[in-house]
Amino acid sequence: MSQYCSTRFANILHQVDSLNPMGKLHMNDTIVSSIYNATENISQQVVSQREKPKIDWDKKLDDVLTSRVFGFPSMLLLLGMIFWLTVAGANVPSAMIAETLFWGQDRLTDLCNYLHAPAWFHGFFVEGIYRCLAWVISVMLPPMAIFFPCFTLLEDLGYLPRVAFNLDRLFKKAGAHGKQSLTMSMGFGCNAAGIIACRIIESPRERMIAMLTNNFVPCNGRFPTLIALAGILVFGMGNTFGATAIVVGIVLLGIAVTLAVSWTLSKTLLKGVPSSFTLELPPYRKPQIGKIIVRSIFDRTLFVLGRAVCVAAPAGAVTWLLANIYVGDLSILAHCAHWLNPFATALGLDGFILMAFILGLPANEIVLPILIMSYLATGSMTELESIEDLYNLFVVQHDWTWLTALCMMLFSLLHYPCGTTLWTIRKESGSSKWTVLAALIPLGIACTICFIVAQTARALGWV
Amino acid sequence: MKRSRGSTITNEIMPLYHLPIGKSGVVSSIEAEGITRRRMLDLGLVPGTKVEALRVSPGGDPKAYKIRGAVIAFREKEGSQIMVKYKEG
Numbered sequence: 001m002s003q004y005c006s007t008r009f010a011n012i013l014h015q016v017d018s019l020n021p022m023g024k025l026h027m028n029d030t031i032v033s034s035i036y037n038a039t040e041n042i043s044q045q046v047v048s049q050r051e052k053p054k055i056d057w058d059k060k061l062d063d064v065l066t067s068r069v070f071g072f073p074s075m076l077l078l079l080g081m082i083f084w085l086t087v088a089g090a091n092v093p094s095a096m097i098a099e100t101l102f103w104g105q106d107r108l109t110d111l112c113n114y115l116h117a118p119a120w121f122h123g124f125f126v127e128g129i130y131r132c133l134a135w136v137i138s139v140m141l142p143p144m145a146i147f148f149p150c151f152t153l154l155e156d157l158g159y160l161p162r163v164a165f166n167l168d169r170l171f172k173k174a175g176a177h178g179k180q181s182l183t184m185s186m187g188f189g190c191n192a193a194g195i196i197a198c199r200i201i202e203s204p205r206e207r208m209i210a211m212l213t214n215n216f217v218p219c220n221g222r223f224p225t226l227i228a229l230a231g232i233l234v235f236g237m238g239n240t241f242g243a244t245a246i247v248v249g250i251v252l253l254g255i256a257v258t259l260a261v262s263w264t265l266s267k268t269l270l271k272g273v274p275s276s277f278t279l280e281l282p283p284y285r286k287p288q289i290g291k292i293i294v295r296s297i298f299d300r301t302l303f304v305l306g307r308a309v310c311v312a313a314p315a316g317a318v319t320w321l322l323a324n325i326y327v328g329d330l331s332i333l334a335h336c337a338h339w340l341n342p343f344a345t346a347l348g349l350d351g352f353i354l355m356a357f358i359l360g361l362p363a364n365e366i367v368l369p370i371l372i373m374s375y376l377a378t379g380s381m382t383e384l385e386s387i388e389d390l391y392n393l394f395v396v397q398h399d400w401t402w403l404t405a406l407c408m409m410l411f412s413l414l415h416y417p418c419g420t421t422l423w424t425i426r427k428e429s430g431s432s433k434w435t436v437l438a439a440l441i442p443l444g445i446a447c448t449i450c451f452i453v454a455q456t457a458r459a460l461g462w463v
Numbered sequence: 464m465k466r467s468r469g470s471t472i473t474n475e476i477m478p479l480y481h482l483p484i485g486k487s488g489v490v491s492s493i494e495a496e497g498i499t500r501r502r503m504l505d506l507g508l509v510p511g512t513k514v515e516a517l518r519v520s521p522g523g524d525p526k527a528y529k530i531r532g533a534v535i536a537f538r539e540k541e542g543s544q545i546m547v548k549y550k551e552g
Contacts, residue, residue: 029493033509062518071521165536169522172538178525276499276541278506281527281534 058283065159071166078154079185086147086189087223093142101134124320127380132316132366135381136308139365140190143220144304147189148296156287164279174259175266176213177206178279184210184258187217191421192304194219195428203275209262211425212438215417216258218251221364222412226250228368229409231387232394233402246409254413257445269437304420308363311419315362319370320380322359333359333374347447348407348454350398357411362419367412403463407450414446475549479514480526480542487515487529488547495544503545507531514547 020027064070105126112122154160160182168178179201187194194214201207218226226247234242266272322333330338333355341351352374360367369381375393376382394400416439417425426435457463482488490512493503507530508514515529525536537545 029504029509032504033511036507036509036512066518066520066527068521165520165525165527166522168520168536168538169524172524274540276495276502277525277536277538278502278541279525279536281536283534 061284062162062281065162066165075163075166078159082147082150082154083188085150086143086220089146090142090220093145094138097141098134098138101138105130105134123324123380124317128320129313129316131381132312132319133309135369136312136363136365137305139224140220140308140363141301141305143223144190144193144301145297147220148193148300149293151186151189152292152296152300153287153289156285156292158282158284161279161281165281168277168279170259171262172274172277174262175274176209176259176262177201177203177275178277180206180210180213180262183214184217184255187214187219189220190300190304191215191217191219191417192307192424193300195421195424196300196303198428205266205270205272206275208429208434209265209270211429212265212434212441213258213261215421215438215442216254216261216414218254218413219364219418221418223247225364225368225412226409228387228390229405229412232391232400233405235387235391235395250409250413257414261441261445307420307423311362311423312366315359315366315419319359319366319373323373323377323380331377334377337374346454347411347450348403348457349411349450350404352398353404353408353411357415360418361416364412364418401463403454403457407454410453411446411450414442414449416440416443416446475551476546477549478543479516479528479537479545479547480539482514482516482528482547482549484516484519484526486549487513488549489513490545491548492546493544494546495541499541499544503541506533506535508545514545 065074108126108130109122112126163181163185164178167181171178171180182200183194183197186197191214194217195211198207198210198214201210227243230243230246230250233246266274319333322336323331325332327335337351337355339351340354344351344354347354353371355374356367356371359370366381372390372393373381375398394404416422422435422439425438426432429435476491477488479488479490490508490510492510493500493508495503512530517527517529517534519526520536525538526542527534527536528542
């Protein structure tokens with residue numbers, strides 16, 4: 001019976017071949033064409049279109065937003081405005097949430113005292129886990145709650161495809177996809193969200209390039225660190241302009257590294273034919289504000305925050321243990337830092353800074369607090385009130401030079417993505433190999449660049 | 464269809480990428496193969512479809528075209544694989 005079937009099947013195939021040798025008749029095309037013709041006829045009969053408005057606003061807007069002269073400036077202006085809103089607007093709610101959560105910590109302390117809980121219990125759960133969670137939430141939540149809706153607004157307006165349209169040439173030269181410019185800008189908010197955004201890139205090769213290079217743009221978690229370090233660099237000069245310029249320079253460096261690494265990957269590990277590029281430029285639409293807020297809060301902000309909380313809680317526990325278990329007269333944290341010191345010094349850092357980056361893997365926001373904690377040997381994360389205090393602690397008490405601050409900025413910009421992002425890469429790529437590479441490639445680049453900068457500066461006697 | 468010199472109206476077949484901005488042509492054939500070809504057919508680019516070249520990216524590539532009421536951007540590579548009949552007049 002089955003032989004009968006297969007003979008008949010072979011017969012049919014043979015007949016098809018003789019009717020359409022080598023597929024020359026383009027049966028597919030004929031079928032698609034006739035489908036389109038039929039639908040065109042039907043739609044002409046049943047669909048009536050409203051008369052076109054006199055002014056074609058889509059065209060007018062596009063004439064400005066994608067023009068040779070105004071295309072790039074308008075793009076920079078819009079993104080700059082979002083950054084400014086995020087940075088300027090996040091401080092107040094951040095402080096409010098921090099105040100509330102740290103008030104909660106005091107109440108938990110009261111509760112522990114009331115219950116006569118042992119000191120380690122209070123330390124581990126309240127000063128370790130709770131404080132780390134409070135820190136991550138208060139630093140991450142407000143910028144995300146501002147940045148994501150703003151970004152979703154641009155998305156809803158239909159502006160984002162224009163960005164990809166404008167920038168595609170640049171990314172094409174790097175062997176990547178124009179839509180990577182969008183996932184990159186998303187990374188400024190949060191690298192984990194940027195990785196999720198990589199879904200918009202259809203071709204697996206270019207999507208992987210976008211995922212592996214996303215963390216070269218500093219996220220909300222790293223901006224405060226960069227801003228504080230830039231402040232230390234220009235401390236005493238008394239101007240915020242210098243600090244802003246340094247941060248902008250660091251961001252531009254990150255974009256340059258993104259393009260360079262994309263290019264290298266597309267020539268080596270992810271070699272292949274560039275996929276076809278089709279991008280729809282939809283008509284501009286009136287944004288649906290309510291929908292935007294709901295969508296960006298639930299799909300992005302809470303999603304990312306949820307993952308961050310899952311990673312930060314154990315991190316707080318580990319950090320607290322390392323800082324509070326003493327071997328001899330030093331904590332484990334200090335022992336590790338001393339052990340790492342020679343290597344870290346070669347990179348222009350010191351053992352404590354490197355240790356802070358290692359323990360800061362769960363979330364970049366906790367790197368600076370961990371560093372301050374280990375310098376002060378307080379046993380729990382602390383924040384200093386002003387740049388002046390930071391300057392005194394780092395430069396006066398721990399012998400920082402401008403090179404230390406610069407190398408720490410470079411390391412912060414280029415090092416491996418945070419735990420939440422790595423987890424997201426694992427989920428999105430479904431591959432442990434690429435996840436490991438997503439950590440190792442940036443780490444290698446960060447070490448190399450810091451090493452070159454530190455050794456050059458020392459060899460030239462600048463420090 | 465060769466360019467007929469001397470006449471004011473010519474019917475020229477050219478790659479869509481070379482269609483001057485603001486002009487429209489009619490698709491005569493799709494040269495792409497595989498997934499790219501499929502994607503183009505999905506967009507409604509079948510022989511006989513009217514296509515208008517709308518604008519160029521500030522970088523010079525890609526270009527955006529109006530196809531069946533939608534605006535779609537193609538890079539030079541894709542735009543060179545779509546042949547259109549362009550009525551110059």
